Amino acid sequence: MALLxxxxxxxxxxxKVVLERISLDIAEGSFVSIIGPSGAGKSxxxxxxxxxxxxxxxxxxxxxxxLPPECGPDRGVVFQRYSVFPHLTVxxxxxxxxEFSASPFTARLFGSARRAAISEAEAMLEQxxxxxxxxxxxxxxxxxxxxxLAIAQALIxxxxxxxLDEPFGALDPGIRKDMHALITRLWREHGLTIIMVTxxxxxxxxxxxxxxxxxxxxxxxxxxQRYGAAVVYDLELTRKVQHVxxxxxxxxxxxxxxxxxDRVGNN
Amino acid sequence: xxxxxxxxxRGRAILLGALPLVVLAFAYIVAAAARHSDNxxxxxLPLPGAMAAAMAALIFEADxxxxxxxxWADTLASLTRLGLGLGIxxxxxxxxxxxxxxxxxxxxxxGPLVTAIAVIPPIALLPILFIVFGLGETAKVAxxxxxxxxxxxxxxxxxxxxxxxxxxxxxxxxGANSWGVILRVALPQAMPRLIEALRLSLGPxxxxxxxxxxxxxxxxxxxxxxxxxxxxxxxxxxPYVAWIAILAVVMDFALSRGSRRLFGWAHGAAH
Numbered sequence: 001m002a003l004l005x006x007x008x009x010x011x012x013x014x015x016k017v018v019l020e021r022i023s024l025d026i027a028e029g030s031f032v033s034i035i036g037p038s039g040a041g042k043s044x045x046x047x048x049x050x051x052x053x054x055x056x057x058x059x060x061x062x063x064x065x066x067l068p069p070e071c072g073p074d075r076g077v078v079f080q081r082y083s084v085f086p087h088l089t090v091x092x093x094x095x096x097x098x099e100f101s102a103s104p105f106t107a108r109l110f111g112s113a114r115r116a117a118i119s120e121a122e123a124m125l126e127q128x129x130x131x132x133x134x135x136x137x138x139x140x141x142x143x144x145x146x147x148x149l150a151i152a153q154a155l156i157x158x159x160x161x162x163x164l165d166e167p168f169g170a171l172d173p174g175i176r177k178d179m180h181a182l183i184t185r186l187w188r189e190h191g192l193t194i195i196m197v198t199x200x201x202x203x204x205x206x207x208x209x210x211x212x213x214x215x216x217x218x219x220x221x222x223x224x225q226r227y228g229a230a231v232v233y234d235l236e237l238t239r240k241v242q243h244v245x246x247x248x249x250x251x252x253x254x255x256x257x258x259x260x261x262d263r264v265g266n267n
Numbered sequence: 268x269x270x271x272x273x274x275x276x277r278g279r280a281i282l283l284g285a286l287p288l289v290v291l292a293f294a295y296i297v298a299a300a301a302r303h304s305d306n307x308x309x310x311x312l313p314l315p316g317a318m319a320a321a322m323a324a325l326i327f328e329a330d331x332x333x334x335x336x337x338x339w340a341d342t343l344a345s346l347t348r349l350g351l352g353l354g355i356x357x358x359x360x361x362x363x364x365x366x367x368x369x370x371x372x373x374x375x376x377x378g379p380l381v382t383a384i385a386v387i388p389p390i391a392l393l394p395i396l397f398i399v400f401g402l403g404e405t406a407k408v409a410x411x412x413x414x415x416x417x418x419x420x421x422x423x424x425x426x427x428x429x430x431x432x433x434x435x436x437x438x439x440x441x442g443a444n445s446w447g448v449i450l451r452v453a454l455p456q457a458m459p460r461l462i463e464a465l466r467l468s469l470g471p472x473x474x475x476x477x478x479x480x481x482x483x484x485x486x487x488x489x490x491x492x493x494x495x496x497x498x499x500x501x502x503x504x505x506p507y508v509a510w511i512a513i514l515a516v517v518m519d520f521a522l523s524r525g526s527r528r529l530f531g532w533a534h535g536a537a538h
Contacts, residue, residue, distance in 0.1 A: 073440060073442035075440060079436075081433070082437075083437055085452060086456070087455040088455075097398075097441035098443040107451045137531075137532040153437075158438070159438070
């Protein structure tokens with residue numbers, strides 16, 4: 001069964017139809033790239049999946065359960081900018097997710113719980129190559145390092161789905177290549193399910209296992225807002241499909257390079 | 268060298284900054300000396316010696332009537348009022364500004380009220396405060412609070428509301444609830460702005476303090492200035508004004524340094 005299902009989804013802002021009749025099944029472990037011209041609703045689709053916006057019509061289910069229209073820890077996100085908190089160090093940014101869930105009132109950890117969280121955060125920073133920068137503030141880091149941090153920050157919550165909104169769009173080409181290698185490695189090692197919106201067609205094809213193109217099927221020149229975008233191409237790049245272990249019992253745990261991903265009862 | 272790119276070094280900058288002050292002091296002494304050569308008993312521009320003598324009496328000698336060292340009693344009274352007023356204003360800014368800035372429904376509810384209060388000239392409320400709170404300390408502190416808190420609340424709330432939406436969304440995806448967002452995202456980022464708002468409020472706060480003291484008080488820097496004005500005692504007024512300026516500069520400097528030390532991330536410099 002698909003991890004994430006969108007059924008007959010419409011997003012409208014008043015008269016303006018942004019997305020129409022989007023029906024998608026996204027399998028666990030896939031890396032879905034979404035491309036399309038500006039204004040084709042790529043980011044709207046991502047915001048709906050993220051829970052930041054409510055679709056006008058249609059349903060979204062995650063693991064068969066309807067997705068509430070609000071953001072939660074089951075969906076991680078990395079934006080193009082402003083994904084990290086400027087007032088926290090690298091370590092503080094990474095710890096934040098653990099602190100929020102552990103203590104809803106103080107949103108902080110103390111004593112041994114904090115030490116355990118720090119070692120978990122440091123292991124995650126090691127994975128994204130920021131182990132030596134843990135005491136820097138985001139303003140002291142390059143754009144690429146900030147995005148690495150944003151990814152570590154999101155992954156420490158073990159999200160079911162990682163949403164990337166043009167995550168590498170503001171980076172220069174060399175750094176972008178490093179980031180592609182990083183995200184591919186993390187995707188493989190952690191068995192992630194990723195949905196990435198991008199402007200870069202090459203990036204979409206080189207990273208994704210599936211490429212979706214959003215565009216308007218119909219266009220009324222007298223009422224350009226009348227028709228929304230839909231999925232016009234849906235390409236499976238089968239040669240790259242990630243090997244996902246077969247579904248087993250309800251509390252199946254998969255050990256991947258020392259990181260435990262709870263595939264079923266997650267969050 | 269072009270003027271727009273010329274960066275004076277640290278030593279030179281201090282020198283340049285001191286220059287106008289020195290020129291001003293020198294011009295004053297020349298003018299005072301000129302007036303005194305015409306009229307040895309001139310009170311309008313007292314010479315530094317006369318000011319020192321008048322101040323020495325207030326600083327080092329107890330007042331025969333009250334037994335107090337007036338200069339220190341005035342300073343203590345004024346700083347207490349100012350500290351209380353600014354403290355209450357800062358605390359209420361933190362509480363109100365934080366929720367108004369972070370929670371859109373609260374912003375919709377309280378925003379217009381805060382704006383309405385902020386546009387009232389606080390001095391116009393002084394009679395009401397005197398009627399409600401009497402002529403004691405409460406009214407003076409209340410004037411400072413009402414004078415500066417609405418501005419500070421608007422500034423801090425506006426700053427929080429303008430934080431990138433992505434930060435809130437990101438915090439929610441990290442498992443935060445609204446309280447968590449306020450506590451770990453909005454509050455720390457509000458702090459440097461709060462100190463900045465406090466620094467900008469120091470000037471108005473002093474205005475309200477001196478006004479309140481001028482109208483009804485029996486001790487305080489503003490009270491003393493307005494009292495001795497009756498005797499044309501510029502030899503006390505000028506040093507008092509200079510003292511107020513020094514106190515204000517020290518407060519501003521301390522706040523600025525404190526913010527840099529505590530919230531280095533907000534000041535862009537190396538930590």
